[in-house]
Amino acid sequence: MPDFPSLPIIGGLSRRQVLKNAGTGFGYLALAGLLGENAPRANAASPAKPGPLSSKQPHFPVKAKRIIFLFMSGAMSQMDTFDYKPTLQKSDGKVGPGGGTLTASKFKFAQYGQTGTWVSELYPHVAQHVDKLCFIKGLHTDTPAHPEAVIQLHTGAALASLTRPSLGAWLMYGLGTENQDVPGYVTINPPANFGGAVNYGSAFLPAHFQGTKVSDVGYLPNLKAQARDTLQRKQIDLVQAMNRDLGATPGAPDQLDGVIESYEMAFKMQGKVPELLDISKEPQSVLDAYGVKPGPAGSFARQCLMARRLSEAGVRFVEVAQPGWDHHTNLHNGLINNAKATDQATAALLADLSQRGLLDETLILFGSEFGRLPTSQGVDGRDHNITGYPMWLAGAGVKPGFSFGSSDEFGLNAVEGRMHTNDLHATILALMGLDHERLTYRYAGRDFRLTDVAGVVAKEILA
Incomplete structure (x- = not known):
């Protein structure tokens, strides 16, 4: 105060x-x-x-009015989920290009949709929506440490002497809010570790641009x-x-x-926010579609349904998180459990937004701070990989059923359509109608921006 x-x-x-x-x-x-x-x-x-x-005027015509970020905290293994590598499957047990033993995925892949996109058996529900998805498969970042990489994904820079504003805070600063009765930026169940409040903070931007933290189990009292x-x-x-x-x-x-x-x-x-977070009044068919259930196992489903309700009410940026993807051990069972928690709800969110006519103006971002290596770690694990990994987008402004960039035949290094975290941020801002080079804030004698002194918009994925 x-x-x-x-x-x-x-x-x-x-x-x-x-x-x-x-x-x-x-x-x-x-x-x-x-x-x-x-x-x-x-x-x-x-x-x-x-x-x-x-609400403020964007720099150029808007493609997306709002964003929902589905954050898989801990680094999802791409070659076991959305980045099929047939050469890796045939090379099980051989020495990898960077050393170590190449380890094929234990999960079956199949092609889905008119695009024939390969998806693991871990994501059968999301697989039904592949023709809506836009894959970015040539991502890379700077640090293999979770705290720094998560902070960089959220703020554009790994934690250093100066904490930077989060992506959501920059969007609030650049665009304002759509609904003055609700926050413009909400984060549901943000991970307490890997940066904590830094990931939704405003740093040197005015504090009213930071995210509002809520919970999927009644953090906010009903004060109507x-x-x-x-x-x-x-x-x-x-x-x-x-x-x-x-x-x-x-x-x-x-x-x-x-x-x-x-x-x-x-x-x-x-009066408004607790009502928006109360999903009990949703039809049972909607609750069933998301897979809503009590307890920790239903957390991500509740978050996704809340995200739809908040976005529908005009919240510009909503983040939901699923922790536990740091599979140095127990890779097989860990992937099964995490995919089970996220597959149905993610697919339901895509379907729900589409049916309500909201997907055309809402951007969905799905992914982790980095990926996993194609080689084994211990008996049943994979180590961190920052040199080549995917994420996917869906909805407003991106090409549906499209794939941009690629990693090598083993999924180790990005080789085509390479995109740094700064490039991802520049592209997201562009989709929201903001020029990342013009979105600046003067602090301590310097003009700061989300992308620092880098960032190139991936125009190839823009619809």
Whole structure:
């Protein structure tokens, strides 16, 4: 909470205590996440002035209005899932090009759709939608360590002396929100490790651009009735009046405009957001399609359904995560369990968005921070591979049933259509109507951007 000058005592409570009590529950949580030190000054006499979260004009025509990122945390093994390597299958037990013993996948692959795309038996539901997917198969990144690679995937730079804003925060900064009653950026069950809050933070961007963290098991209380409470509205009106009076005084801190906007948004959000996260009112047929069930085994399914509801309501960026893909051991059973948790729900999300007419304006990104080696590690495992791995996109702005780039015959190195993480980010921003070279923020005497000083848009995948 910023320090304010001249904090008066009201009814035995300090002004700071009144601020906190007025925002009881989710309202106060939202305030903490929405305050920004550099929020533009608001003029009380001009209430119609657009706030920092208002919708903004993109640099060029938009292909995608929003993004859902399905993050497979821990590095999915590509040659066991979506990147079929027949030469690797025939070379089981031989010495690999980089040393080590080549290890064929234990899972069967088959061709699906009109495109004849190869997909592992681990993903039978997603396989039915391959003609909607756009594969990027020549990705590479900089570091084989999970924390740094995950941070780089989310912020464009591995953790160094200066933490960078997340992809979602850059999108909020560049485009604002579509719905002022809900957050523009939501992350559901983000992994606590591998960077934690850095992956959805705003770093040196104003704090109101950071992601709002929620849970798929009721992290947010149902405050619908409280949101309508007349007393609470009066409390907030009192606080806002005090803020505006203080803001009109000479030398008032710039943060007050952020306070004012944050409380208004938090008041609206506490009634709307819990309702959006309540999937119990969905038809049973929809719950069954996603595979929703109680407990940890149904977490990803719940997240995907919440993501659809949030996106439909105008949330610009939603991330859902499935941890546990770090298969240095127990590769076979681990892949079976993780694929079972993610296959049906991912396919249902694609089908649901398509049926609702939302897939044409929503971009789906599916993948990990890096991939796995074609050689064995121990009895039943694969080590990290940062030199060649795939991800896939679907929906707005990308070519359906398309594959761009490739790795070598063993899946070790990207050889065609090579794309660095910076290139992936540049392409995503382009799909959202933003020029990655123009989306900059001046901090500490330098103009920063998501792609740093690199990044090339993969125009080949644009529809």
